[in-house]
Amino acid sequence: MPVGALQTLNRVIWGRCLLKAGSQSCRCDVNWHLRRFHGSPKDDIKSLRAVLNPDISKIRNIGIMAHIDAGKTTTTERMLYYSGYTRALGDVDDGDTVTDFMAQERERGITIQSAAVTFDWKNHRINLIDTPGHVDFTLEVERALRVLDGAIAVFDASAGVEAQTLTVWRQAEKHHIPCVCFLNKMDKPTADLQFSIESIRLKLKANPVVLQFPIGSGRNFTGVVDLLTNQKLTWKPTSTRDDGRTFEVKHLGQSDDPELLQAAKEARAALIEQVADLDDKFAELLLTNYGDNFDGVPANLLQEAVRRVTLARKGVPVLCGSSLKNKGVQPLLDAITAYLPNPNERHHDLVCWYKEDLCALAFKVLHDKQRGPLVFLRIYSGTLKAQTAVHNINRNSTERMSRLLVPFADQHVEIPSMSAGNIALTVGLKQTVTGDTIVSSKASAAAALCRAQNDSGVGKKRGGQADIILSGVEVPDPVFFCTIEPPTMAKQADLEFALNCLQREDPSLKVRVDPDSGQTVLCGMGELHIEVLHDRIRREYGIETQLGPLQVAYRETILQQVSTTDTLDRTVGSRRHAASVNLTVRPVDMASCEVAFTEELQEQISPEIKEAVENGVQSSFLQGPLLGYPMKGVSTLIHSISVEPGTSPAMVSACVSRCMLKALRLAGGQVLEPVMSLEVTLGEEHLSSVLGDLAQRRGTVRDIQTRHDNKVLLATVPLAEMMGYSTVLRTVTSGNATFSMELDAYEAMNPQEQSALLKRMSGLM
Numbered sequence: 001m002p003v004g005a006l007q008t009l010n011r012v013i014w015g016r017c018l019l020k021a022g023s024q025s026c027r028c029d030v031n032w033h034l035r036r037f038h039g040s041p042k043d044d045i046k047s048l049r050a051v052l053n054p055d056i057s058k059i060r061n062i063g064i065m066a067h068i069d070a071g072k073t074t075t076t077e078r079m080l081y082y083s084g085y086t087r088a089l090g091d092v093d094d095g096d097t098v099t100d101f102m103a104q105e106r107e108r109g110i111t112i113q114s115a116a117v118t119f120d121w122k123n124h125r126i127n128l129i130d131t132p133g134h135v136d137f138t139l140e141v142e143r144a145l146r147v148l149d150g151a152i153a154v155f156d157a158s159a160g161v162e163a164q165t166l167t168v169w170r171q172a173e174k175h176h177i178p179c180v181c182f183l184n185k186m187d188k189p190t191a192d193l194q195f196s197i198e199s200i201r202l203k204l205k206a207n208p209v210v211l212q213f214p215i216g217s218g219r220n221f222t223g224v225v226d227l228l229t230n231q232k233l234t235w236k237p238t239s240t241r242d243d244g245r246t247f248e249v250k251h252l253g254q255s256d257d258p259e260l261l262q263a264a265k266e267a268r269a270a271l272i273e274q275v276a277d278l279d280d281k282f283a284e285l286l287l288t289n290y291g292d293n294f295d296g297v298p299a300n301l302l303q304e305a306v307r308r309v310t311l312a313r314k315g316v317p318v319l320c321g322s323s324l325k326n327k328g329v330q331p332l333l334d335a336i337t338a339y340l341p342n343p344n345e346r347h348h349d350l351v352c353w354y355k356e357d358l359c360a361l362a363f364k365v366l367h368d369k370q371r372g373p374l375v376f377l378r379i380y381s382g383t384l385k386a387q388t389a390v391h392n393i394n395r396n397s398t399e400r401m402s403r404l405l406v407p408f409a410d411q412h413v414e415i416p417s418m419s420a421g422n423i424a425l426t427v428g429l430k431q432t433v434t435g436d437t438i439v440s441s442k443a444s445a446a447a448a449l450c451r452a453q454n455d456s457g458v459g460k461k462r463g464g465q466a467d468i469i470l471s472g473v474e475v476p477d478p479v480f481f482c483t484i485e486p487p488t489m490a491k492q493a494d495l496e497f498a499l500n501c502l503q504r505e506d507p508s509l510k511v512r513v514d515p516d517s518g519q520t521v522l523c524g525m526g527e528l529h530i531e532v533l534h535d536r537i538r539r540e541y542g543i544e545t546q547l548g549p550l551q552v553a554y555r556e557t558i559l560q561q562v563s564t565t566d567t568l569d570r571t572v573g574s575r576r577h578a579a580s581v582n583l584t585v586r587p588v589d590m591a592s593c594e595v596a597f598t599e600e601l602q603e604q605i606s607p608e609i610k611e612a613v614e615n616g617v618q619s620s621f622l623q624g625p626l627l628g629y630p631m632k633g634v635s636t637l638i639h640s641i642s643v644e645p646g647t648s649p650a651m652v653s654a655c656v657s658r659c660m661l662k663a664l665r666l667a668g669g670q671v672l673e674p675v676m677s678l679e680v681t682l683g684e685e686h687l688s689s690v691l692g693d694l695a696q697r698r699g700t701v702r703d704i705q706t707r708h709d710n711k712v713l714l715a716t717v718p719l720a721e722m723m724g725y726s727t728v729l730r731t732v733t734s735g736n737a738t739f740s741m742e743l744d745a746y747e748a749m750n751p752q753e754q755s756a757l758l759k760r761m762s763g764l765m
């Protein structure tokens with residue numbers, strides 16, 4: 001280890017601490033940082049090793065995901081502790097975890113932003129992202145999954161698969177991400193391995209490959225049996241500390257409980273059979289060398305086969321433990337390195353066109369007061385170097401990156417370069433936003449495009465830049481909105497700046513100005529999302545804003561097909577603009593709106609007029625005629641358009657918009673309201689009162705399931721009826737219920753509700 005490098009690193013780390021210490025508000029944070037990360041020079045050497053570029057086969061870019069409160073943050077904290085990066089165990093309940101570093105996260109005990117942590121485990125580099133479990137922050141999960149190679153799904157072993165697990169699981173499937181399941185909370189008296197495995201099978205439609213089973217249950221849960229190695233791993237409290245760092249590993253033998261031995265034998269045989277069914281290579285090996293003697297199957301062969309099964313996504317390894325009680329986390333870390341893929345084992349389309357050149361995806365932006373925007377990049381090929389210019393293909397702009405950092409939750413360590421497979425944090429990219437593709441230069445993008453188009457088929461299929469831009473992150477539509485006002489007009493500019501920064505960080509936040517009132521409107525994913533944003537504006541930007549009442553983001557559609565014509569004839573200055581259009585609108589069963597031209601018109605129309613017509617149609621979809629909400633499920637067919645010479649495209653768009661408005665009004669408006677799917681877990685004694693409350697909220701009960709001593713109520717409820725539900729549920733059940741909800745669909749409001757809403761919105765009620 002070169003001494004010079006160590007000194008540089010020390011300077012970087014200490015430089016940052018001094019920088020932070022200069023600011024009064026950060027002082028306690030610095031102390032916390034120093035206490036937890038930098039105890040001795042030995043630790044610094046460890047940090048230095050972590051910041052060097054590791055071999056790509058040793059990198060694991062992993063997400064940790066689950067339903068709210070399953071224990072992701074607690075599990076991450078244990079991983080950081082056992083890997084040697086923290087010197088004390090963080091606790092969500094005490095508000096001192098590494099990954100939940102935002103003030104709101106520590107206060108509320110929940111994860112809001114996904115945090116990236118980098119640490120080493122047994123010669124592997126693990127880049128781990130702890131993602132939020134609350135549905136309001138689902139975009140955070142989506143953008144993390146977009147750049148990860150593997151995931152750990154954490155379950156509360158007493159609850160099995162819960163609502164939000166299903167959502168994140170679907171997200172992981174969409175990105176073809178291999179997963180490992182961790183059944184956490186095995187220390188709870190109601191923890192149930194079989195029940196959880198069945199729920200993985202039934203609800204997630206996954207194929208659980210059980211690698212461990214627990215020893216003891218509830219408070220007597222002491223460890224696990226590792227079915228691959230036939231070993232017993234037990235965590236015994238020592239007289240000095242009970243941090244789970246040391247545990248006993250013993251081969252199962254005749255001195256063990258006969259019941260345990262029998263259970264392990266049967267479970268191992270079942271595992272071997274299952275893996276043989278899923279992996280031909282292993283099946284062949286088994287038949288040739290081991291016949292029925294499953295005892296003789298070596299652990300390494302079985303492990304290799306489980307790895308192939310996991311990477312092919314034919315099965316998901318299942319492990320168990322209790323993060324809070326410090327049991328089972330080290331084997332989980334081993335499983336990450338053993339079963340989840342390295343970056344080379346994942347196929348990323350388009351990356352091949354860059355060969356050895358840099359290709360990276362911006363997947364998250366953080367706003368740092370001192371350093372400006374910090375952009376997280378996943379590097380797919382090539383090397384990223386500090387102090388160089390990079391080209392952003394999406395924005396067609398070249399900008400200079402000043403510094404390159406390794407993200408360690410809110411601590412960042414500076415390094416000179418970073419290679420493919422890694423996740424880096426960059427300083428200085430001012431124009432880059434989430435979803436942009438970053439390459440080394442414009443010439444490199446052109447060369448990649450050339451390769452893509454020369455390759456048979458691909459260039460022809462899509463053509464243009466789409467061939468070389470990595471697919472970005474899908475941003476869901478916001479469901480809630482409210483007005484926001486600064487305390488005085490003098491603060492308006494500060495508020496706009498704060499909102500701009502927050503929007504760059506969080507693409508699920510939309511900000512617009514109400515055309516009638518001129519007020520600024522925040523659109524978000526839920527009550528908690530808006531509440532957290534409000535709080536951040538106060539704490540991070542020092543602006544005490546006033547929020548208007550929270551309103552539901554409705555949509556509008558039409559009821560019938562209508563054809564109509566409109567003509568615009570206007571002289572502006574000395575120029576005459578005249579256009580005439582004939583079109584049909586009709587309701588369609590789809591989430592978006594579309595515009596098409598008759599075949600005949602398609603052949604005649606110039607690209608410029610076509611674009612002007614499309615703009616006119618699209619702008620009328622933005623504000624429906626009933627209440628001004630965006631339109632859904634409308635198809636427009638343009639039959640004819642005639643344009644006098646000299647007419648500007650803007651006038652053509654205006655003519656089409658006016659014709660559209662006429663058609664949409666004639667077609668009969670229908671308000672669509674967001675309906676949420678709701679899952680409430682509660683004691684049976686509270687069931688009737690919760691059901692009564694749901695009936696008043698226009699809820700529809702879909703199912704009532706039994707989970708141990710609890711009931712799980714599945715229902716759909718209009719979002720408009722769910723304001724403040726958490727408080728009501730807490731009161732009705734004396735705090736003994738949990739719920740989660742997510743958008744199910746937009747549904748037509750019934751005529752009475754719709755007319756009441758129209759009256760309310762027009763101030764008549």
Ligand SMILES: Nc1nc2c(ncn2[C@@H]2O[C@H](COP(=O)(O)OP(=O)(O)OP(=O)(O)O)[C@@H](O)[C@H]2O)c(=O)[nH]1
Nearest residue numbers: 068069070071072073074110111133185322323324
């Ligand atoms: N009994 C028990 N409780 C646990 C265990 N792991 C975590 N908890 C508790 O469960 C609660 C939630 O833990 P977190 O680690 O914050 O869960 P999370 O999944 O990160 O939650 P969000 O970030 O809010 O989605 C806390 O009160 C933890 O102390 C465990 O193994 N056993």
